[in-house]
Amino acid sequence: MTQSTSGSFWGRVTEKTEYFWNTNLYFALMLAVTAVSMLTQNVVPSTVALAVLCAWMLVFCRDILAAALPFLLIFLLSTLQYNDLSVFLPCAPLAALVIGGLIVHLVRWKKPAVAGRSIRSLLAVSVATLLGGVGFIPASQYFSPLSVYYTLGLGLGLLAVYLLLRAELELPRSYDLLYRLMQLLYTIGLAMVLAVGSYYLHHWAEFSQCWELPGISYRNFAATILVSTLPAVFYMAGRSRRHLFTVLLWCAAMFFSGSRSALLFGAVMVLLGFVYLVKRNYLPLWSFFVIVASVTVIMALFGSQIYDMFFGARGDPDHFISPTEERWLLLDRGFADFFNHPLLGIGLGNQKNIDLFAGVPGSMVFYHNAVLQVLGSMGIVGVAAYTLLLGDRLRLLLHDREACYMAGMYYLGMLMVSMTNPGLFCPLPNAALTVLVFTVLEKCVDGPAAALHRRK
Known part of the structure; x- marks a missing residue:
């Protein structure tokens, strides 16, 4: 600077x-x-x-x-x-x-405006969010504050964030841009680890009575942040092995969050993280097999107790996903909404499925699946827009650079969680953070300072 x-x-x-x-x-x-x-x-x-x-x-x-x-x-x-x-x-x-x-x-x-490679797809998404539900959604719902927040926050708001960041990132800087992004993600993830730890600090008496994970209200949000920021932990571990201890903190937070998404997708991210460390020669190959063997032994010895702790407080501990959960009915509604309104969907702010959705105050009616969220809320127009956005991002990720691998891991984590949770359809912080990650990646790949992606 x-x-x-x-x-x-x-x-x-x-x-x-x-x-x-x-x-x-x-x-x-x-x-x-x-x-x-x-x-x-x-x-x-x-x-x-x-x-x-x-x-x-x-x-x-x-x-x-x-x-x-x-x-x-x-x-x-x-x-x-x-x-x-x-x-x-x-x-x-x-x-x-x-x-x-x-x-x-x-x-x-x-700073002068910069028309980066993502402007076209983000503009298309902005149009799709604005048109979603037009002709079907009641005006009172379309113009409600909640609907306006999601419609603008997932469309024009993200476009504005992108244009702002793209112009700002043209500024010369003396630091490694990828490293700074990883520091930012690392800190955000560590804050969520702290949030989960603080919850148990204040609810230890209840937890210690039955040793079953409580139903933390924000477990889906915790899963989104913890899973998507895991790549930053492995990036730091590549620079210093002491950060491998932090991987354990993330794993503990994902488990004790009580989120099945964190448990399932977090395991995938941990596996990819160790593959990254081995591929980059930051860890020897034998250490990977030692870790896998250790986890296997732990699960063989204590798997039943771990399972009971995780699922014991749930209404149906015999199923990873209960067949009676309302999310199955929401998936059916999503397909029905698309088939009944194929062009523009029913709109992001539509409340017609409120009878099946038990969300927190201030959240829209989510289908809990990103694909159906696009289909049901924005129809074919939304599918076209998000396909364009996905294509732009994948083309960025195909470059053979460390920044692309890290951003790809982040995006994979966010996409996986978005298949079972709101994820990318929460404007703040999830969607905005994703725009930040890909704007930085654009700069690493396209900008005159692209060489900064290399480690010093």
């Missing part, structure tokens, strides 16, 4: 802020600030502090990635009151602080 050329107080603060952004202390501070609310179960302190830090970074740091982490961490605080997000309403005025900081940032550091 270039130093400020100004000798003014404003310039000196900018120089100090940018220096701080380029130290490990930055990530430690963001995690520590998040931990305050996690440990006290009070959403206000960390929300206020993260919003202030986000605005500060926008105003005094020319690299917008410095503001991305505190902004995204705010949404992880929703784990504290997942069934009553109204507790965040007193913090709503802080949005003006962040928006004001963004305006100052854009005015202070003007």
Whole structure:
């Protein structure tokens, strides 16, 4: 990052802020600030502090990635009151602080717009989300605040995020862009590990009475974050083997989240992570077989107890997915909605399936399957748009670079979780974070600083 050329107080603060952004202390501070609310179960302190830090970074740091982490961490605080997000309403005025900081940032550091390779597909998705359900969804539902949030958040909002980031990433920087992205994902994932750990810290008495995993309300959100950020842990383990211990933390958090998606897809990601370490010669091949053998022995000795702990508190512990779960009926509804409204679907904000959906307040009616979410909500137009988006992203991932492998692992994790959970259809943080990952990947592959993908 270039130093400020100004000798003014404003310039000196900018120089100090940018220096701080380029130290490990930055990530430690963001995690520590998040931990305050996690440990006290009070959403206000960390929300206020993260919003202030986000605005500060926008105003005094020319690299917008410095503001991305505190902004995204705010949404992880929703784990504290997942069934009553109204507790965040007193913090709503802080949005003006962040928006004001963004305006100052854009005015202070003007950058030309860059039409990257993803603009076409994101524009197509924006059109699909706006047209979804037109002619069928009631106007009161289409224009409801919740519907507007998802319609714009998954369409024009992501396009705006992409254009902003693509222009900002043209800025010269002295650090390895891939490494910085992995640090960001690592910190977000570690915050979710902390969230799961804090839950058990505050509910240990209930857990220790029966030794069965409780039904954590945000387990699907936890699964999404933990599974998708696992690649960052293996990337760090490739740089220092001490991070292999952190893999165990992720695995423990995925198990104790009680999410079947985390258990199933997390296992896939762990396997791919060790394949990455062996392929890159960061670990010897024999160590991979030792790990597999160790897990096999543990499951042979304690598999029954582990199974009872994980499934014991569920209504139907004899099935990994109970045949009576409402998600099966939602899948049927998804196909029916598509066949009845094939062109534009029923719309993202449509409430017709509310009788089958037991979501938290503030969430749309999800089908819990990304493919059916596109089919049922946006019809053929949505299928065309998301196929275009998927094609653009896959073409990026086909380049033979470490950045592509890491981004590919992240995307695979997010896609897998999206087959059973809302996943990519949550604008913040999931969809926006995915746009961030692929915008950075574009810069690594296409930009003049592409060589930064290599390790120093």
